[in-house]
Amino acid sequence: MEEMREEMRQQKRLAGVSLAAWRALLCAGAAAVALLPGLAAASALEQFKSFVATTKSAQGEFSQRLVKADKDGKPRVSQESTGTFTFARPGKFVWLYQKPYEQLLQADGEKLYIYDRDLNQVTVRKLGNALGSSPAAILFGSNDLEKNFVLKEGGSKDGLEWLQATPMAKDTTFDQIGIGLKNGVPQAMELRDSFGQVSLLTFKKFERNPPLKPGQFKFVAPKGADVFEQ
Template sequence: MRLLFLLFALVASAAHAGGVDRLKAFIAGARTAQADFVQTVSDKNGRITQQASGQMAFARPGKFRWDYNAPYEQVIVGDGAKLWLYDVDLDQVTVKPLGEVIAGTPAALLAGDNAIEKYFSLKNAGESDGLEWLDATPKNRDTTFERIRMGFKGDALVQMELFDQFGQHTTLKLTHFVRNPSIAPSRFKFTPPKGADVIGE
């Protein structure tokens, strides 16, 4: 099954600070962002089960878009009220209320409102692999994610690691990140293609 959760990684602006301070600086300063991403999913035995790549963009709070280009085409859009998931191969659109979907996920952590510590327990996690790490644990135990790690290099968040209740480990690496670009509002709107099967609305 393809990973359909929303993964967002951005830049924080605090220099010489721990991961928690960097995240808080990001939330205070980054209203929009865009980047390329590579996503790798491993099972509980460490075997790679999924690899995908594409582009992402967001406008806080609650608006985002992920375009998966390879090895399959898929579009995920949050318009501030609803989540739209379009599977190009199946010509199928799934729509859900946004609030029910993103609680306890990286979307809530990075593209949500400023009350992040209401939803996550945050702690600095030291340095490894040349990165400075932050651990975020969802306070809502209903979420699929057990823990989210964010790795900073300098003032940039360049990697995230996600651990779910099924033993899967997802690594997300970002490149060509742009902070606070001008993004057309239409990018965060989605209209189901004519003839597509729409589920949930």
């Protein structure tokens, strides 16, 4: 049984669904929103600052791909993960991987809960300051991002205006984060780590400031799940 569990963990790591892979977001298409006035030709930094200032919550769908260099040095895309997300600033979110494996990452502003359905296991961590200098802060954190990142223009690519965010902290997982924007909302992120790997996130059906249910971010451990506090 333990060998089967270990094999499953290995498969999830390759698919980009494990906790280590999710740090492509923590340290995370066409937008289903109206065009914000004055942002059609705005720079990436202008669009980004407007998005942060006016977006208190959002929901949508995502896809995630991990790009690695093969033995010949050519980029190779691993299996793609897809799912949904909901967030409310600061520090509350539900990030649900649905395919190829189901895994839930949820935060209530104080704690982060990681639920692996196949193992029926929950890992609980204090959210603390971990959000501050991580890629997740771009979507889920406070509005004062320039405390933790150096922001600069990254030029145009793939029909998007790109912003480069470099973490000020030296002990983060990622060396550089790219945010691709169009019509005033993030549509893609590129997360480059110190090992030369790139995690690519794309968003679709991005809805800004949707109505949220009371207790939307309260985590309830599934029946019979093993819970580990870290």
